[in-house]
Structures are given as C-alpha cells and as structure tokens.
Amino acid sequence: MGTQCENAADGRCEDAARGHRESERWHDVERMANPERSLFEAPNPALEGVHRGSPLSLVTGAVSGLGVALGVSLVAIVRVIGGNVVEELPGIVAGAVLLIAASVVGAVVTWRTRTWELTDAGIMLCSGLVNARRLQVPYEHIHTVNMSSSLMERVLGIMTLDLDTGAADTEGQVTSIKGLQAGVAEALREELFRRKAAALAGQDFAPAAEGMFARQATGDSPVDPAPACDASDKAPDACVTLAPARLVLAALTETRVIAQAAGFLILIVQGINFLQESRLVNLSEAAGDIAALPIALLVAVAGLLLALSLIIGFAISFAISLIGFAGYRAERRGGRITVERGLLGRTSHAVASERIQALRIRQGLVRQLLGYAEVRASVVGSIGSSDESSTAGGMVLHPFIHLSELDAFLEAIVPEFAGAPHTSDLARLPRAAARRLALRTSAKIALLVAVLAGSCGLAGGALPPGESWATLRQALVVLLGAVGVAIALRMVVGAVLRYRDSRIGHDRTRLVMVVGGIKRWTEVVPRSRLQHVTASESPFQRRVRVATCVARTAALGDLVLRDVSVDDAEEILTWSSPHRRASDAS
Numbered sequence: 363m364g365t366q367c368e369n370a371a372d373g374r375c376e377d378a379a380r381g382h383r384e385s386e387r388w389h390d391v392e393r394m395a396n397p398e399r400s401l402f403e404a405p406n407p408a409l410e411g412v413h414r415g416s417p418l419s420l421v422t423g424a425v426s427g428l429g430v431a432l433g434v435s436l437v438a439i440v441r442v443i444g445g446n447v448v449e450e451l452p453g454i455v456a457g458a459v460l461l462i463a464a465s466v467v468g469a470v471v472t473w474r475t476r477t478w479e480l481t482d483a484g485i486m487l488c489s490g491l492v493n494a495r496r497l498q499v500p501y502e503h504i505h506t507v508n509m510s511s512s513l514m515e516r517v518l519g520i521m522t523l524d525l526d527t528g529a530a531d532t533e534g535q536v537t538s539i540k541g542l543q544a545g546v547a548e549a550l551r552e553e554l555f556r557r558k559a560a561a562l563a564g565q566d567f568a569p570a571a572e573g574m575f576a577r578q579a580t581g582d583s584p585v586d587p588a589p590a591c592d593a594s595d596k597a598p599d600a601c602v603t604l605a606p607a608r609l610v611l612a613a614l615t616e617t618r619v620i621a622q623a624a625g626f627l628i629l630i631v632q633g634i635n636f637l638q639e640s641r642l643v644n645l646s647e648a649a650g651d652i653a654a655l656p657i658a659l660l661v662a663v664a665g666l667l668l669a670l671s672l673i674i675g676f677a678i679s680f681a682i683s684l685i686g687f688a689g690y691r692a693e694r695r696g697g698r699i700t701v702e703r704g705l706l707g708r709t710s711h712a713v714a715s716e717r718i719q720a721l722r723i724r725q726g727l728v729r730q731l732l733g734y735a736e737v738r739a740s741v742v743g744s745i746g747s748s749d750e751s752s753t754a755g756g757m758v759l760h761p762f763i764h765l766s767e768l769d770a771f772l773e774a775i776v777p778e779f780a781g782a783p784h785t786s787d788l789a790r791l792p793r794a795a796a797r798r799l800a801l802r803t804s805a806k807i808a809l810l811v812a813v814l815a816g817s818c819g820l821a822g823g824a825l826p827p828g829e830s831w832a833t834l835r836q837a838l839v840v841l842l843g844a845v846g847v848a849i850a851l852r853m854v855v856g857a858v859l860r861y862r863d864s865r866i867g868h869d870r871t872r873l874v875m876v877v878g879g880i881k882r883w884t885e886v887v888p889r890s891r892l893q894h895v896t897a898s899e900s901p902f903q904r905r906v907r908v909a910t911c912v913a914r915t916a917a918l919g920d921l922v923l924r925d926v927s928v929d930d931a932e933e934i935l936t937w938s939s940p941h942r943r944a945s946d947a948s
Contacts, residue, residue, distance in 0.1 A: 403416075403519065403543045403544070403545050403546070405545065407543070407545050407546045407549050409480055409546075409549060409550060409553055410480065411479065412477050412478075412479045413477060413478055413479065413546075414473060414474070414476060414477045414478075414541075415473055415476065415520070415539070415540050415541020415542060416518075416520050416541050416542065416543045416546075417473070418518045418519075418520050418541070418543075419469070419473060419515075419518075419520055419540060419541025420466070420469050420470060420473060421514070421518060422469075422512070422514050422515060422518070422520075422541075423465055423466060423468065423469025423470075423472075423473075424462070424465060424466050424469065425514055426465055471491055472489075472540075473541065475488070475489055475490055475491050475494075476488065476489045476539075476540065477489075478539050480553065480557075481498070483498060483500060484498045484499045484500040484501050484503075485498070485499050485501070485504075485525070485554065486498050487499065487537065487539070497537070499525055499527055499537065500561070501554060501557040501558040501560075501561045502558055502561040502562050503527045504525055504526070504527060504554055504555075504558055505526050505527060505713065505714060505717045505741070505742060506524075506525075506526040506711065506712060506713040506714070506717065506741060507523065507524070507525055507526075507551045507554055507555065507712050508523070508524045508526070508709065508710060508711045508712060509521045509522065509523050509524075509547050509548070509551065509708075509709070509710040509712075510522050510524070510707065510708065510709040510710070511707060511708045511709075512706075512707050513706045513707055516706070516707070516708055519543060519544045520541050520542060520543055520544065521542050521543075521544055521547040521708075522538055522539070522540045522541070522542070523538070523539040523542055523547050523550060523551065524537065524538050524539075525537040525538075525539075525554075526741075551712060555698055555712070555714075558714075598693035598694060598695045598700075599693075599694050599695055599696065600693065600694045600774035600775060601691065601692065601693035601694075602691070602692045602693070602760065602771060602774060602775060603690060603691050603692075604687065604690040604760075604761065604762065608762055609684065609687060609688060609690070609762075610684065611734075611762065612683065612687060612734075612761050612762030613680050613681075613683035613684040613687070614680060615726065615728045615729050615732065615734065615762070616679075616683045616726075616736075616761070616762075617676055617679035617680050617683065618675075618679045619672055619675045619676045619679060620675070621675070621679075623668075623671040623672045623674070623675030623676075624671075624675075625675070625678075626671045626674050626675055626678070627667075627671050630667075661837045684705075685704070685705045685706055686703065686704060686705075687703050687704075687761045687762075688703070688704065688705035689702065689703055689704060689705060689708075690702070690703040690760075690761060691703070692759055692760060692775055693775075694715075694774065694775050694776075697714055697715045697716065698712060698713070698714055698715065699712070699713055699714075699715055699718075699739075699759070699775060699776065700712040701757065701758065701759060703758075703761075711757050713739070713741050713757060715776060715778065717741050717742050718739045718740065718741055718776060718778075718779075719740045719741065719742055719887070719891045719915040719916055719917035720739075720740040720885055720886060720887040720888075720891060720915050720917065720921075721737065721738070721739060721740070721759075721772075721776065721779045721885070721886040721887075722737070722738040722739075722740060722756055722883060722884070722885055722886075723735045723736070723737055723738075723768070723883070723884040723885075723886070724736045724737075724738065724881065724882070724883055724884075725881065725882045725884075726880070726881055727880050727881070730882055733764055733765050733766070734762055734763065734764055734765070735762075735763060735765060735768065735884075736758065736760065736761055736762065736763075737758070737759045737760040737763060737768070737771070737772075738756035738757060738758055738759060739756050739757045739759050739776065740756040740757075740915065740917035741756060741757050741917055742916050742917050756917070759771075759775060759776070760775075769781065778888065779872070779886050779888075782869065782872055782874055782886045783867055783868070783869050783872075783874050785863075785865060785876060785884075787867060788865035788866060788867035788874060788876065789865060789866055789867050789926075789927070789930045790864070790865055791861055791864050791865075791908075791925055791926065791927070792906075792907075792908060792925070792927045794906035794907070794908050794925065795861060795864075795908055795924070795925035795926075796861045797906075798902075798903075798906070798908070798925055799857045799860060799861050799925070800857065802857075803853050803854060803857040806853055807850045807853060807854075810846055810849055810850060810853075811846065814842050814843070814845070814846045817842060818838065818839050818842055821835075821838055852880065855880065856879045856880045859878045859879050859880065859882070860877070860878045860879045861878070862878060863876060863878025863879075863882055864876055864877055864878040864923060865878075866911060866923055866926055866930060866934065867930075868889075868934065868937050871888055871889055871890075872886055872887065872888050872889065873885075873886075873887045873888075873889065873892065873895075873913060873934065873937075873938070874886050874887075875887075875911075875913065875921050875923050877922075877923055885913075885921050887913060887915055887921070889937070889938060891915050891916070892913055892914070892915060892938055893914045893915060893916060894913075894914055894938075895911070895912070895913045895914075895934055895935055895938040895939075896911075896912045896935075897909045897910065897911050897912075897926075897928075897931035897932070897934070897935055898910050898912070899928070903925065907927065907928045908924075908925040908926060908927060908928065909925075909926055909927075909928050909931040910922065910923070910924045910925070910926070911923045911926045911930075911931050911934060913934075913938075
C-alpha cells in the first residue's frame, strides 16, 4: 500500500484514502441506525424450544391504537382549538380511550397466542385464541425468508420475519413471525436456511456450529453497508452497495411526480372538507366572494396551485425514493441472495438463487438517456412485504446501476444471468411493425382529440353565458389543448422508441426480450424457467408476416412482444422446445 502511494503521482491514492474514510463514516452511521441486537437482548440467542415475540412488540400495538384514537378525535380537537364548544366531546374521548384499550388488549392476545418452534420436520407456527391454528412449514419448502421493521420497531430493535413457501397468498399472515428481537430474527433466518440446505441434501439437522453468531461480535452485521466485504470467514461471496452520490441520483430519476401531485391535490380537497365538517370554515359563504373575483386571477391561482403541487409532488417522491433505498446492500452467500435497504423502515429480502425465474432490467426515459437501469428479480411466490418498490414486478436487486457495470454485478450476485446476449446481437422488429405502430398511434391520437373536444363542449355548455366567463372558457380550451398535445407527443415518442429499441433473441440457454418505449424493459429468462412460448397471428398480422410472441414463467406471467417477424418467432419456438428441435432434425 505504501509503495503504491509513493509511486502514484496523480493523487489517486489520496482519493482512495478519502473514499475509504467516507465509507467508514457511512458504515458507522448505518451501524447505529441498524442495531444488531434489540433492547435488553443478550448475545447468542437460543432457538430451541417454543418461542413468542418480544414483549417490546406490545409497545407498537399501543402506539398504533393511540394513532387511531387521535385520528378519531381530530375533529373534536380542531374545534376546541378554534374556540367552539363541543357537546359530544366526552363521548369522543370515551371512544378514543376504548380504541386504545382495544388495541392494547388485541396486542397482548396476539403476542400470547402466536408462537414458533423449530422441529425436525419444519418450523411450527401457532396462532389464534378462539380458532387455534397450527401450521408446520417444511424447511425444504421455504423459498424466501424476509425481514422488515417499521420506524417504531427499529427504535425498539424488533423485526418481522416473513416466510414465503410459494403459497403465501393463501396462507396470509400465518407465515409471519412478528416481534422478533433483531439478533433472534437474523439467527433464525440463518438457521432456517441451514436446515433447508440439510433437508435438500437428505442430511440430519446437526446442532448449529459453535460461534455461528460470532458475526454479531465481530460487527459483520446483515445490514452492514460498507462498500467492501469484511475479510473474515463470515464474509459473503460477493457484496454490492450504493454510494451516497448514486443514491441521490437514483432518487432523482425515480420520481413519480404526477402521482404524488395528484395525491397532494386530493389532500388539499380533503383538508378543505375537514375544515367544513369541523365548522371552522363556511364554504357556502366563501363561494360568493370567490365567484366575485376576476376570472384572470382565478386562472392564475389555479395555475400557481398546479405548479406548486408538481413541485411538492417531486419533493415527496424524491424523499420517498431516497429514504426507501438508503443503506442499500446486496450480497450473495453460496446459493442465497440477500438485499437490504431502507432508512426509516428497514427491509431485508433473502431468496435462494434457484427460485429466481427471470431478470428484469427497467429504464425510464431519463435513465435511458443517462445509461442507468434498475435490476429486478422475478421470484416464485409472494415476497411477503407490502412495500411496493420490492414486490411490484419482483425483488429489486439493484436500484441504480450503469449498464457498463451490469454484467460485473450479475456475475457477482446472480452468475446464472451474467453474459446474456447484448442488445445489438438481438433481432429487431421488421418494417411492417413500424407501419402498424404508426397506424395504432394515429388511431389513439384521433380518439384523444375526440375526447378532448367533447370535454371542451360539455364544460363550455355547463358554464354560465356572459363575457365574464369567456376568459374561463378560453383558458379551459388552452389547458385541455396543452394536455392533449403533451399526451399525443408522449404517444409518438413512445411509438418511435418501441420500434427502435424492441428486440428479441437468445443464446444457448437464455431468452432475451426487449420491449422499448418511454419505459424500456429487458427480460432475461433461462430456458429451464420457461413454462411455454407461443406465437400468435391475427388476420392483419398474417398479411404482413408478423406475429405476437408470448413467453410465460411461473413468476412473471406473460412476457409479450408484438409484431415480431414470423421467422424470428419460429426460431424462438424451435429453440424453446427441445422435443420440437429433435423432431425437426429427424
């Protein structure tokens, strides 16, 4: 190290040392935010026998009941602050107290009746007071084991562990183990995977090796965000983290401005309605004063409110993305992949690599221009978390990676998917697909124009006659026209990108399908994971010799690419079916 620094003339060693110090500081912050053990928890937790959640989980139940009671009492509280006399205040307070008491009692009953136990056949989960239920999950049937914790749970150091057997949608919450102390949760997950490996190998469950929890003492935590893996026996085979600068850029390019702005406007409407119901504002009296204002002023206020909602929507979406992926870390230990992330609420998803059915590489328009993408793994069964960014469309393996680094990342985390054919080696859509896309886009634009024209006519007819309302009519026409132009432009750009970027092809073992557009999807599916591949032709497609290619997996459902040439579709069908290739050869 010293020799390298003496010979370096360009300051690269100083930059590396500075980066190492920043990584250490980031490592210390993450270690404080993600405790290895909960409050009052001793090291090396015992897993034998019957267990239930930590009594600290009762605190979260009481806090949730307090939040519900506060929401119920909010109207009365606002009216009291406003100086109004509330005759029904005693009844509201009594109802709030009952809600808090019911939440506490429910939390205690749930805590007492939910237990878990490691047996020779599997993990036994018991729940229910009136209708007692016992569920035994064989170790070899456990596909994924995921841990999550809310902000309050992180403060107390407790976690929820979700078991996914591929039938979690029907098992519901029975396969969730709530209120586990942080050390117990991590130790239980390690033991479940150890017993699963032994069960699949036909071996007996030997006692856990002494010192299996040494990672807690050495600081090799499952939420350790250090860029380099610890050089110890417990170090993973590969690990990947996200630098703070890239985390910010990822949040900036993953914003859902329109959805958050719409939510903000709905919140304003609900707030006005709440003030009306609490008798702090009389909208019927204010309506006359508002109607007397100049139309130009009303239009300006509406435009300002729209701009403000977009700005706030962007800020909210940026904050959600930033908080959701802070502390990201992906690692591979043998055949198991673990992805952890989250600043306020922490989630940890662990999945056996053989359960990954396909890889999805997603790029929005901004990320296409920058050359970055999000990588998701489609896993059989439910992930077990309600977090949208982890379950919708699969499990996020990397939230923001440059395409030039993608193959190295796949080689480290999911080697089976590394080295897939490059986009330039795949077959493009034929020219007939461009003509069909242009025809469909023109029809959609014509329908859009008709809808907007009808909306303008209906809105203009609903407004009172008179010169004072003419400005509002004109502003409405301009607004709808601008919206129509924006939507039509998006349709045209999407059609151009779909034709330019859509491709299909394969190598010896994997199918690659690229669906272009404003959002570009690249699907990589091993042939062993394909349930079937079909090619269909409508009468119009048959005339120009194109077909719709559909590939199905157990996790993703249907992967569809329209207007592939008939020859390319036939080649994919032949490749996907070994029996068909054999019959053709004979």
